[in-house]
Amino acid sequence: MGIQTEGRITDIKERYKGGVLKYKQMGYWRPDYEPKATDFICVFRITPQEGVDTEEAAAAVAGESSTATWTVVWTDMLTAHEDYQAKAYRIDPVPGTGPGTDKEAQYFAYIAYDIILFEEGSIANVTASLIGNVFSFKPLKAARLEDIRIPVAYVKTFKGPPTGIIVERERLDKYGRPLLGATMKPKLGLSGKNYGRVVFEGLTGGLDFTKDDENINSQPFMHWRDRFLFCMEAVNKAQANSGEIKGHYLNITAATMEDMYERAEMAKTLGSNIIMVDLVIGWTAIQSISNWARKNDMILHMHRAGHGTYTRQKNHGVSFRVIAKWLRLAGVDHLHAGTAVGKLEGDPMTVQGYYNVCRDSVTRQDFSRGLFFDQDWADLRKVMPVASGGIHAGQMHQLLHLFGDDVVLQFGGGTIGHPGGIQAGATANRVGIEAMVKARNEGRDILNEGPDILRTAARWCKPLEQALETWKDVSFNYTSTDTPDFVATPTTSN
Amino acid sequence: MHITQGQFSFLPPLTEAEIRAQVDYAISKGWAIAIEWTDDPHPRNVYWSMWGPPMFEIRDGAAVTFELEACRKANPDSYIKINAFDNTRGVESTVMSFIVNRPAHEPGFGLTRQEADGRNIRYTTRPYSTERAGR
Numbered sequence: 001m002g003i004q005t006e007g008r009i010t011d012i013k014e015r016y017k018g019g020v021l022k023y024k025q026m027g028y029w030r031p032d033y034e035p036k037a038t039d040f041i042c043v044f045r046i047t048p049q050e051g052v053d054t055e056e057a058a059a060a061v062a063g064e065s066s067t068a069t070w071t072v073v074w075t076d077m078l079t080a081h082e083d084y085q086a087k088a089y090r091i092d093p094v095p096g097t098g099p100g101t102d103k104e105a106q107y108f109a110y111i112a113y114d115i116i117l118f119e120e121g122s123i124a125n126v127t128a129s130l131i132g133n134v135f136s137f138k139p140l141k142a143a144r145l146e147d148i149r150i151p152v153a154y155v156k157t158f159k160g161p162p163t164g165i166i167v168e169r170e171r172l173d174k175y176g177r178p179l180l181g182a183t184m185k186p187k188l189g190l191s192g193k194n195y196g197r198v199v200f201e202g203l204t205g206g207l208d209f210t211k212d213d214e215n216i217n218s219q220p221f222m223h224w225r226d227r228f229l230f231c232m233e234a235v236n237k238a239q240a241n242s243g244e245i246k247g248h249y250l251n252i253t254a255a256t257m258e259d260m261y262e263r264a265e266m267a268k269t270l271g272s273n274i275i276m277v278d279l280v281i282g283w284t285a286i287q288s289i290s291n292w293a294r295k296n297d298m299i300l301h302m303h304r305a306g307h308g309t310y311t312r313q314k315n316h317g318v319s320f321r322v323i324a325k326w327l328r329l330a331g332v333d334h335l336h337a338g339t340a341v342g343k344l345e346g347d348p349m350t351v352q353g354y355y356n357v358c359r360d361s362v363t364r365q366d367f368s369r370g371l372f373f374d375q376d377w378a379d380l381r382k383v384m385p386v387a388s389g390g391i392h393a394g395q396m397h398q399l400l401h402l403f404g405d406d407v408v409l410q411f412g413g414g415t416i417g418h419p420g421g422i423q424a425g426a427t428a429n430r431v432g433i434e435a436m437v438k439a440r441n442e443g444r445d446i447l448n449e450g451p452d453i454l455r456t457a458a459r460w461c462k463p464l465e466q467a468l469e470t471w472k473d474v475s476f477n478y479t480s481t482d483t484p485d486f487v488a489t490p491t492t493s494n
Numbered sequence: 495m496h497i498t499q500g501q502f503s504f505l506p507p508l509t510e511a512e513i514r515a516q517v518d519y520a521i522s523k524g525w526a527i528a529i530e531w532t533d534d535p536h537p538r539n540v541y542w543s544m545w546g547p548p549m550f551e552i553r554d555g556a557a558v559t560f561e562l563e564a565c566r567k568a569n570p571d572s573y574i575k576i577n578a579f580d581n582t583r584g585v586e587s588t589v590m591s592f593i594v595n596r597p598a599h600e601p602g603f604g605l606t607r608q609e610a611d612g613r614n615i616r617y618t619t620r621p622y623s624t625e626r627a628g629r
Contacts, residue, residue: 166587176501176590236617240605243497245537361584430504441519
């Protein structure tokens with residue numbers, strides 16, 4: 001600890017050229033360190049400022065996300081400070097960046113954190129450390145938390161999803177196929193009565209679920225109580241018409257926790273089996289409402305509104321796979337995790353990585369899917385991923401191939417925009433998925449034979465025929481922003 | 495009325511060969527197979543009558559075909575479904591379920607609304623099938 005506090009340097013470049021050296025010297029760079037089974041491990045993608053040494057940049061990230069401040073403090077000496085220091089122990093250059101490429105140099109920095117740094121069962125505490133000050137830190141041009149290995153000991157401090165995939169299916173009595181849903185459209189402006197009509201038509205046509213959109217709360221055109229009353233009339237009527245359990249995700253997102261509890265209680269009184277919240281309510285509110293859902297036998301649907309502001313750009317922010325891990329711990333039952341083929345961002349392999357995080361008992365390291373670590377989930381319940389946004393019946397084979405059975409496929413426009421009406425749109429999707437599951441189970445190669453399988457079913461199912469005709473040319477083939485960077489021969493990771 | 499519980503209720507009724515193909519798929523996964531029947535298909539009626547215990551570790555779908563035929567003979571005008579069960583740790587639940595027999599006439603359900611405080615309504619789904627004389 002022989003570092004001196006230097007005088008103030010007014011030239012910004014000079015200031016940080018010198019300043020970051022301290023972190024390495026203070027012990028935040030430990031290339032010999034072997035992470036313990038009880039350590040958190042984070043891999044950050046960092047873009048150091050020009051002239052900043054890589055190892056020192058990594059050490060700075062470790063320092064700023066754990067004990068360090070900008071200068072040396074003697075009060076460190078009153079603690080077992082080496083335990084509290086995070087340790088950057090490994091740096092890999094990101095393939096396709098740096099000298100000889102058109103991108104500035106980026107590095108994957110691996111940092112280990114002792115479990116003592118984190119309060120048990122608190123995502124708010126974990127995030128305050130790991131994505132706190134460090135993301136505004138001047139010596140780095142950009143930083144992104146790519147992945148995290150959460151020690152099993154810490155996983156066990158969470159109750160996780162209140163319902164989970166298995167119990168959700170048992171409550172709904174629906175097995176062996178993806179669930180089908182639709183988001184009500186238009187998202188804004190419908191009165192409660194008209195809105196309930198769309199719910200009724202969709203569910204009666206064959207959907208399992210309908211959904212409020214993320215920004216449907218309690219606006220002048222439809223107060224929340226009206227929405228709840230009309231939607232539950234629609235759900236119950238559709239249930240009696242089909243003999244099948246149906247649900248509508250009642251969005252209880254509101255200004256305060258008290259308002260959310262009031263809305264959740266009303267949903268319970270009316271017999272709803274599911275409620276929903278938006279990611280923007282924040283980690284503490286999510287964990288609170290998860291506890292409520294667990295106490296009240298309610299499925300909890302999470303709409304990831306807002307995540308794109310920090311998950312999408314590869315060089316800065318937090319990868320969605322990390323958000324998904326935190327949400328599984330915090331305890332949600334449904335999570336929007338991408339479609340790969342729809343209108344929203346998502347490279348197929350990367351999206352499959354998110355699905356693994358939601359559904360695995362043990363998630364295995366798989367660089368091609370952006371998964372840097374093995375993650376043991378310690379029997380925590382599984383999150384049902386939701387594929388929503390710009391998908392339609394003609395993609396049924398691709399969706400089933402990519403995601404398997406444990407997923408909610410949500411066709412909003414793809415149901416309500418059907419030329420034969422909402423019921424017809426719902427029926428087209430239900431017939432499409434049932435035909436595809438049946439064919440897959442019969443051993444057919446659905447990825448290649450899928451269009452044929454759909455056309456065959458369309459011969460006796462007019463709504464499916466119309467759906468295939470209407471959306472036959474619709475695809476969203478844009479290049480994904482967020483793709484994994486890895487070398488074909490992965491190196492081992494601790 | 496046509497109840498739409500199960501994996502394949504929106505498709506035309508499965509032929510014997512199609513049922514066998516689904517059974518063979520379940521067997522290939524190592525899942526146990528169960529046959530259940532009822533005359534009360536209420537969506538919350540979880541426990542249909544078991545046609546014998548689930549068949550664990552079966553290798554030949556013919557056994558299922560045989561039992562299904564026997565169940566149909568005994569309960570021709572009932573709902574019958576085939577379930578597959580996966581006992582893998584972390585699953586330990588039903589993973590397939592599809593209806594293979596229906597009554598000639600499906601009476602359907604009525605919805606009873608009890609007006610409660612405020613504008614709240616308590617809903618009850620009633621199966622007409624259990625309201626026939628003598629049941």
